[in-house]
Structures are given as C-alpha cells and as structure tokens.
Amino acid sequence: MITSIDWAIVIGYIALMFIIGITMYKRSGAYDDYLIAGRKFNSLYIALTLAAMISSATLGVSGLGYSFGLSGAWFFIMLGIGAWILFFTIAGRLRVLAQYAITDIYELRYDARCRVLITVLGVFAYITLLSIGFVGGGLVLNAFFEIPLIIAMLIIAIPFITYTALGGIWASAVTNIVKFLILVAGLAILIPTALYGAGGWEKVVTTLAPGKFDLFSNVGLLAVWSFFWLMTLSFWVAADIYQMLFAAKSVRTARVGLIFAGILIIIVGMAAAIIGMFASVQFPPGTIPPEAAAPFVALTNLDTGLSGLVSVALLSGSAIAVVIFQIVAATLLIRGIWPKVKMSMNKVRVISAIMGGAGLVVATIFQNIILLVELTFRIMIPATFVTVLAAFYWKRATAVGAFASSLIGATVAVLWTFLALPWLGVNPFSLEPTLLEPTFIGVFASFIALIIVSYLSHPPSIKKLQLFMPAKGPNTDKKERS
Numbered sequence: 001m002i003t004s005i006d007w008a009i010v011i012g013y014i015a016l017m018f019i020i021g022i023t024m025y026k027r028s029g030a031y032d033d034y035l036i037a038g039r040k041f042n043s044l045y046i047a048l049t050l051a052a053m054i055s056s057a058t059l060g061v062s063g064l065g066y067s068f069g070l071s072g073a074w075f076f077i078m079l080g081i082g083a084w085i086l087f088f089t090i091a092g093r094l095r096v097l098a099q100y101a102i103t104d105i106y107e108l109r110y111d112a113r114c115r116v117l118i119t120v121l122g123v124f125a126y127i128t129l130l131s132i133g134f135v136g137g138g139l140v141l142n143a144f145f146e147i148p149l150i151i152a153m154l155i156i157a158i159p160f161i162t163y164t165a166l167g168g169i170w171a172s173a174v175t176n177i178v179k180f181l182i183l184v185a186g187l188a189i190l191i192p193t194a195l196y197g198a199g200g201w202e203k204v205v206t207t208l209a210p211g212k213f214d215l216f217s218n219v220g221l222l223a224v225w226s227f228f229w230l231m232t233l234s235f236w237v238a239a240d241i242y243q244m245l246f247a248a249k250s251v252r253t254a255r256v257g258l259i260f261a262g263i264l265i266i267i268v269g270m271a272a273a274i275i276g277m278f279a280s281v282q283f284p285p286g287t288i289p290p291e292a293a294a295p296f297v298a299l300t301n302l303d304t305g306l307s308g309l310v311s312v313a314l315l316s317g318s319a320i321a322v323v324i325f326q327i328v329a330a331t332l333l334i335r336g337i338w339p340k341v342k343m344s345m346n347k348v349r350v351i352s353a354i355m356g357g358a359g360l361v362v363a364t365i366f367q368n369i370i371l372l373v374e375l376t377f378r379i380m381i382p383a384t385f386v387t388v389l390a391a392f393y394w395k396r397a398t399a400v401g402a403f404a405s406s407l408i409g410a411t412v413a414v415l416w417t418f419l420a421l422p423w424l425g426v427n428p429f430s431l432e433p434t435l436l437e438p439t440f441i442g443v444f445a446s447f448i449a450l451i452i453v454s455y456l457s458h459p460p461s462i463k464k465l466q467l468f469m470p471a472k473g474p475n476t477d478k479k480e481r482s
Contacts, residue, residue, distance in 0.1 A: 102242045
C-alpha cells in the first residue's frame with residue numbers, strides 16, 4: 001500500500017534532480033560547455049552516462065524477461081556488444097575529429113545536403129526517443145500512485161525539461177549518473193524481492209519452462225539476429241553516443257569509457273530480465289502487462305518506504321533518457337541548421353526547451369515504449385550505418401551516394417514496416433523475430449544505393465578523405481590512442 005512516506009520519497013527525488021540540474025547552470029555558460037561539456041568528461045563520466053542512457057529501456061527489458069525469460073536480456077546484451085564494436089573500430093577517430101554532433105561528420109565527409117537530411121531524421125528520432133522517457137516515467141507513477149498517465153507524464157516532464165534546458169549536457173550527465181546509481185540499487189532490491197514473491201527458487205524452477213533459463217532457447221538465433229540489427233548497429237551510429245565521445249577529455253578516455261559502459265549495460269539487462277522472469281511466476285502471463293512486471297513486484301511485496309525507494313529507482317531508469325535526448329535533439333538541430341554560428345546561450349536554451357516540449361507532445365500521443373524504440377531505430381540505422389561506415393572505410397563513397405543511401409535506406413525500412421510486412425502476414429511490431437527485419441532490409445537497400453550512386457558520381461576530394469583516412473605514419477596510431 002502506498003503511503004505519504006512513499007509520496008515524500010518520490011517528490012524528494014524529483015526535487016533533488018531539479019536542484020542538481022540547476023546547479024549545473026554555471027558550468028554551462030558557454031556554447032562548448034553546454035553542448036559537449038568543454039570536452040572535460042573522464043572515463044567514469046563516459047561509462048556511467050552511456051550505461052545510464054541505455055537503461056531508460058529497463059522496464060521494457062523486464063517485460064521481455066516476463067514474456068521470454070532470461071533471453072529477454074538480449075535487448076541489452078546487443079547494446080553492450082555495440083559499445084565494444086565502437087571501441088574496436090571508429091571511437092578513436094571520432095574523438096580525434098573533435099566535433100559536436102553526428103551531423104558534423106556528414107558535413108566534413110560528404111556535404112551540406114547530407115548534413116540537413118541527417119538533421120531532419122535525427123531530430124525526429126530523438127524527439128521520439130525523448131518521449132519514451134516521459135512515457136516510462138509516467139507509467140511508473142501511474143502504477144505506484146494511480147495518477148492518470150497524462151498527469152504523471154507532466155509531473156516528470158516539466159522539471160526535467162526545465163533543468164536540462166538550463167544546465168545542458170552537464171545537467172544531463174550528472175543527474176543521469178545519480179539516476180543510474182539509484183536504478184542499480186533498486187534492481188539489487190528487486191531481484192531477491194521478486195524471487196521471494198515467486199515463492200522461492202524451487203517454485204520458480206518447477207513453474208517455469210526450462211527454456212526460460214536459457215539465453216537462446218526461448219527466442220533463438222532469429223531473435224538474436226533481429227536484436228543485432230536493431231540494437232548493436234544503433235549503438236554504432238547513435239547521435240547521443242557520438243556526442244558523449246566528443247565530450248571526452250581524450251581518445252583514451254572515450255575508448256575506456258566504452259569498454260566499461262558495455263559491461264554495465266549487460267549487467268543491467270540481465271538483472272532486469274531476471275526480475276521479469278521471476279515476476280511471471282507470481283503474476284502469470286495475462287494477469288498484468290509485461291512492462292508492469294517490476295512495479296507490480298515492488299507494490300505487492302515491499303513495505304512502506306521500500307516501495308517508495310524502488311519506485312524512485314524505476315522512475316530513475318525510465319526518466320534517464322529524458323535529459324540526454326533533449327540535449328541531443330537540440331544539438332542536432334543547432335549544428336545541422338546553423339553549423340557555422342555559435343549562437344547566444346539564451347537561444348540555445350530555448351531550442352533545448354522546445355525539443356523537450358515536442359517530446360512531451362509525442363508522449364501524449366504514442367505510449368507504447370518498445371514500438372517507439374523499434375520504429376525509431378528502423379529509420380535511423382538504415383539512414384546512417386552504411387554511410388558512417390563508408391565515411392571511415394571506403395574512399396570512393398561520395399556525397400551524392402551518401403545522400404541517396406541515407407534517403408533510400410530510411411524510406412525502404414519504413415515502407416517495409418508498414419506495407420510489406422502486413423502484406424506478408426507479419427505483424428511489423430510483434431516481439432516475434434523475423435528474417436525480414438525492416439532494419440536489415442533498409443541497410444541492404446542503403447548499401448546498394450551507396451555503391452551504385454557513388455560510382456556514378458565524381459569521387460570525393462583528397463582533402464575530405466584525409467580527415468577520415470589519414471595516411472599511416474609513425475604518429476598516427478599514437479594520436480588515435482592518446
């Protein structure tokens with residue numbers, strides 16, 4: 001039963017986040033400080049902030065654990081693998097370029113047309129992702145305190161949008177680290193609580209099908225294939241990840257942060273899936289919504305005070321995305337439309353607040369977390385993966401080819417989602433994996449378009465290539481490691 005003590009804990013948490021965010025205002029007085037923290041983030045900041053950003057889908061992953069068992073953790077495992085792939089490939093070269101946003105990469109390697117296209121797609125994507133944080137936080141308040149969902153989202157959104165607009169990426173990073181630590185503490189409480197609520201380990205073993213304890217048997221290699229295209233590749237080309245790498249002190253700082261972020265992401269994913277799996281014993285499938293598994297465990301089994309603490313932990317996980325995605329959307333718009341202008345901080349903050357408001361509007365319209373994540377990734381990955389890969393590894397990739405590749409890849413993925421899959425009798429937003437995953441189809445179309453159009457257009461200038469493919473010399477590797 002929720003009491004005034006639980007209410008006080010939640011209100012205190014929101015107030016604490018607001019105070020921390022506001023105190024970062026002084027650190028964000030300059031353009032570079034607001035967008036990329038003056039390139040001062042150390043490895044700990046990078047690792048915890050990256051892990052925190054991913055953890056916004058914790059409720060969704062506990063829902064996958066509820067439905068599929070331990071194999072639901074593949075959603076996060078593939079994101080962790082994505083962090084390591086980025087470490088071994090282009091993380092060092094990205095930091096050497098020392099830009100602000102992924103749109104700057106398109107300007108440097110390709111041209112303004114590509115920059116504007118990625119800006120439009122990126123702003124749409126990150127406003128959508130921003131809305132996920134509002135929906136997730138609203139669902140937690142709705143489950144614990146029976147507040148109407150729209151009102152709950154407003155309670156989350158207004159203070160978070162405000163302090164993010166004022167404090168910039170510093171407010172985002174510091175509050176996200178605090179939220180992540182609170183989330184980890186909450187998950188540590190919920191695992192034994194969920195096991196207790198299920199009736200103990202023996203009850204879990206005798207009730208659940210053996211496949212629920214296997215990483216592969218319940219979803220199989222087909223699901224791993226789908227999650228690879230949706231999750232791993234999204235980490236490799238995510239604008240929020242790039243912005244954090246640009247904010248790192250050095251190449252080494254950025255790369256070390258990625259290694260530890262991958263480890264933390266996988267640990268959180270496994271914990272969330274285990275909680276959902278245990279919850280499915282106490283609350284058999286069909287009795288509760290899968291994404292409500294963790295809140296129901298806390299509400300049913302924890303005493304006054306502890307339930308408030310866990311609600312704060314789940315709220316932390318859900319609301320983590322709010323602040324960073326607001327900053328990323330604002331940065332994409334600022335750098336995509338006004339790349340040569342270091343505008344006044346008042347204008348920057350207004351744009352940031354507008355992005356937050358847009359995310360709140362989207363949240364009131366679409367409230368299915370996993371559906372929104374899938375659709376956004378299906379647009380952004382085909383639009384960016386092949387062209388970013390080619391920017392660093394294929395000299396013949398041209399601006400015209402990149403523009404066609406991004407546009408065709410995103411378009412094909414959307415058409416495949418809404419037209420082809422329904423025609424084939426496949427639910428485009430089912431959790432059931434398919435070889436016809438729209439992201440894969442979109443990436444394939446993007447790849448073909450890049451090759452054909454690049455060979456039909458003039459090759460890029462040597463000057464552009466030198467930034468991304470420097471001639472190997474005695475100092476090249478040293479520069480990328482330092």
